[in-house]
Amino acid sequence: MTEHTPLIEINDLAIKFGSHTAVNNVTMDISRGRIMGLVGESGSGKSTLANAIIGLLPYAAQISHGSIHFDGRNLLSFTAQDWGKIRGKDLAYVSQDPMSALNPTLRIGKQMLDIQHFSEQSTTEKLANALAALEQVRMPQAQARLSMYPHELSGGQKQRVCIAMAIMARPKLLITDEATTALDATLEVEIVQLLKELQKDIGCSMLFVTHHLTVVEELCDDVTVMHQGDIKECGTVSEVFSNPSDKYTSNLLTCDPSRIEEKCRRLPIMFNLGLKELADPETDRKRINNKSRPLLSIRHLDVTFRKPRSLIDILTGKPKQRVEAVKTASLDIAPGETVALIGESGSGKSTLARAAFRLVPSEKGEIYFDGTDLLSITNADMRSFRNEMSLMMQDPIGSLNPRMPVGTSVIEPLIVSEKASGLNLRDEAIHLLELVGLSADFVDRYPHEMSGGQARRVGVARALALRPKMIIADEPTAGLDVSIQGEIFNLLAELRESMSLSILIITHNLHVVRHLADRMVIMYHGEIVETGTTENVIRAPKHAYTKVLLEANLQAKYGV
Amino acid sequence: MAQRTNKHTGLTRVRNVIRKLCSTPLGLFSVIIVTAFFVVGITGDWIAPYDPIKLDIRAKLQGPSSAHWLGTDQVGRDVFSRLLVGTKVASYLAVTAVSISLAIGIFLGMIAAFTSRWIDWSMLLIFDTVRSFPTLMFALAVIALFGPSINTIIGIVVISTFPSYARLVRTQVLSLRSMEYIEAQRAMGTRLPRILMRHIFPNVIGPVMIVASMDIPLVIGVEAGLSFLGLGVRPPTPSWGTILNDGFSFIRNTPWIVISAGLPLILTTVAFTTLGERLRDILDPKLRR
Known part of the structure; x- marks a missing residue:
């Protein structure tokens, strides 16, 4: 083959699942030595296309x-x-989830040997190859890693191992399916940098499947945009991103919150770009009631987990292992205020929220809600406070009972708090669902019959059932497409104005909260390292971690 | 209101499951056999053409004929009638023993999963101790103590099967307990009994029922085995085991007695096991499209 023909030529390809067309007459080339980004919303057929190339389509x-x-x-x-x-x-091929891509029962070295089954080299040589590959992906202490099990590595390190295994044979084409999606923003940047360097070293082609536009802009040479099985646009990154010829692509770019520099009150969404509305400092100021005491006030909170000891540990007198998840954290939220709690995974931000609901026991400190210390009252007294604050869990579908119709799940808080008597529960459920923009026929649906965005709306509806004063939302936009992120964002923004809600958003995605939050609280290794108004934190970050985070998330173009 | 729609969709779901069950030949076979088993179990007394315990020495050990479809045994009793009435014992045992065992297992399993680790561990130790008894040795010991009767058999079956249900439920509950929707319930202040009944139980019951349906042939087998050894149902009450026992002595000359009790035993065993496996395939959300 000559060097000038493309490495992959896809011609008029159609893939069907029963009567549903997943990939519709796709024609696409991947050139030698270039990185092709394949972007689209979930369900656009991009993973199906990638799987077709490597022959791993489902039956x-x-x-x-x-x-x-x-x-x-x-x-x-x-x-x-x-x-x-x-x-x-x-x-x-590098898959999305590094946690499940490696066999948990085999050492890294063994797994890296197995993948060289086609080679006729001796085991010593193969081990040397594995070591070289680990060093190539900049794995610290590569030699020691070979004898480790996957659970001894962090998420980012596991993804490095997966990439090392993929590049070991110096492939002609490297396919990565959402390889950075499960990683924190700071890790994502590292992996993207790594992929870029490796591609240059090896000179392979790469197909980078993602829904993250910023990463594509950073990493790829070419980009293909897919929507509902069709290719909407294909071209070089600079061309497509600066001057999209297709309506869908331009809408997608307009909706990406990371591309909107000004702080917005409403974000544009795919089907209604005109929705965009800039934030008005005056209304924001009116919404927040700074004069009275804070609604939620967390003072010097410590949360420590003790690892349970096994019988052998107890008999041998091994001391209890302690993990300090939250260390002397203090945090105030005024009535009507929206605060974003930001940190990488494992930084203790979700634990802090769970501690406020007494789902995990706190070691020391106080949590005042409306003036009452939640940590010093009985379980029975706590129950009335649970009506005034709601917790939205991270996984939209997983936080709903799979055997319960949505309508029943939504009114569950009313029944639990014994406020359901005298209400027509079905009407109440419909009312709540309509409040979050879902039609009445969702009442009888089950969680698995909904999309992530719809399930997230149901979660918001359930959180609002008791008309709380505050919502704590754990990663409300994680795993959602750009346009649906915008919808959920707008919903929260609307509700906080109409119901004068306080909102605490827990996230590692700065792009969205930048628009929504009045204040930012940065958490790092269990400690709150920085607080300040959104504008101040973004303009002049003080703590070193905040700087790294902002750089990773927002990049230099927004004048950070 | 919401409750009613809930039940309605529940009913359509049951109908869907049955339709799917009957869609394969093996599934249809198991549904037919299982239905027949319970129908005969309930109506056996009335549809039996002869009195199953009435002796007629002159007509002993006759081969199958139009009068006696499955022949007669060594004291001239009609084997077909004995088989029909014997189904009552089998189905009664299957239903009572398995449901008592299920109830105990689910209750203890949920408790084990939701109490302190020490109680959990002690319960596990008890479950495993009970499970480690060889069923037959245990049965012989219990029968020696309490004498052979159908209630003794129920007791033996319950004690030897409830630990496996309890363990299964405990593991299921433990994995459900950390699910986000359970945590969401705790955050809104739901009391433990409600969490257990409304949110955990419905999600646990599916897999447990499937194991139970596969345990039913085991129960029938234990009864038949013990009755065959003369330690089960007291003669002359007919049961599949006693018919087998009667026929075994004459297997050389009159094999139809053993065949006529053995065949239903094999058929129900296969049918219940297939049913359980098919149910698992249909109900498993991972296999559901």
Whole structure:
């Protein structure tokens, strides 16, 4: 093959799941030595397309017509033996979740040996290859890692191992499916940098599947935009991002909160770009009631987890292991105020929220809600405070009982707090669902019959059932597409104005909260390291971690 | 109001499950056999053509004929009638023993999962101790103490099966307990009994019921085995085990007695096991489309 033909040529490819068309007449090339970004919302068919290239489509999928050529060979005619010869060698794949991509029962070294099964080298040589690959992905203490198990590594390190395994055979094409999505912003930047360098070293082509536009802009040379199985636009990154020719692409770019420099009161959404409304400092000031005492006031809170000892530990007199999740944290939220609690995963931000609901026991400190110390009252007294504050869990679908229709889940707080008597519960459920923009027929649906965005709305509806004074929302926009993020954002912004809600948003996504939050609280390794108004923190971060975080998230272009 | 719609969708779901069950030949077979088993179990006394314990020495050990479809045994009793009435014992045992065992297992399993670790551990120790008894040795010891009767058999089955339900429920509850929707309930102040009944129980019951449906043939087998050894149902009460026992002595000359009691035993065992497996495939959310 000449160097000028594309590495991957996809011609008029259509993939169906039963009657549903996942990929619709797609024609696309991946050039040699270039990085192709494949972007689209969830369900746009981008993962299906990536799986088709590596021959790992689910059984239900059917290729109705079209062709995929790799280096001039027709991949669709490949038998299992043919695939065995090129997978892991010419074609490599890095999956989304580094936690489940590695076998938890095998040491890293063993897994890296196994993947070289096609090679005829001796074990010593293969081990040397593995070590070299780990060093190539900038793994600290590479030699020691070979004898470790996956659970001994952090998320970012595991993803490095996955990438090391993928590049070990110097593949011609590296496919990564949402390889950075599960990682924190700071780690994401590191991995993107790494991929960029590796691609240059090896000279391979890369297909980078993601829904994160900023990463594509940072990493890729070319970009393909998919929507509902169709390719909307294809071109070089600079072309597409600066001058999109397709309406869908331009809408997608307009909706990306990281591309909107000014602070917004309403974000534009895919189907209504005109919704965008800039924040007005005057209304924001009116909304927040700074004169009275804070609604929630956390003072010097310590939360410590003790690891349970096994029988053998107790008999051998091993001391209890303690993990300090939250260290002397203090935090105030005024009535009507929106505060963002920001930190990487494991920084203790979710634990802080759970401690406020007494879901985890606190070691020391006080939590005042409306003047009462929640940590010194009985469980029975605590119950009335649970009506005044609501917790929205991170996973929109997982926080709903899978065997309960949505309408019943939504009114559950009313029943639990014994405020349901005399109410028509079905009407109340419909009312709540309409409040968050869902139609009445959602009452009878089950959680698995909804999309992530719809389930998130149900979560908001349930949080509002008792007309609380405060909502604590744990990653309310995580895992949602850009446009749906905007919808949830607008919903929260609307509700806080109409119901004078205080909101505490826990997140590691600065792009969205930048628009919504009045104040930011940065948490790092269990400690609150910085607080300040959103504008001040972004303009002049004080703590070193805040600076790194802002750099990772917002990048230099917004004048950080 | 919301309750009613809930039940309604529950009913359509049950109908859907049954439709899916009957969609494969093996599934249809198991549904038919299981239904027949329980129908005969309830109506056996009335549909039996002869009195199952009436002796007629002159007509002993006759082969199958139009008068006696499955022949007669060594004292001239009609084997077909004995088989129909014997189904009553089998189905009564299957239902009572498995449901008592289920109730105890679910209750203890939930408690184990929601109490302190020490109680949990002690309960686990008891479960495992009980489970480690060889069922037959245990049964012989219990029968020696209390004498053979159908209630003794129920007791033996309950004691030897409830620990596996309790363990299963405990593991299920432990994994559910850390689910976000349970934590969401705790955050809104839901009391423990309500969390257990409304939010955990419905999500636990599915897998447990499937294991239970696979345990039913085991129960029937234990009864047949003990009755065969003369330690189960007191003669002359007919049960599949006693018929097998009667027929075993004459297996050389009159094999139809053993066959006529053995065949239903095999069929129900296969049917319940298939049903359980099919149910698991249909109800498992991971396999559901």
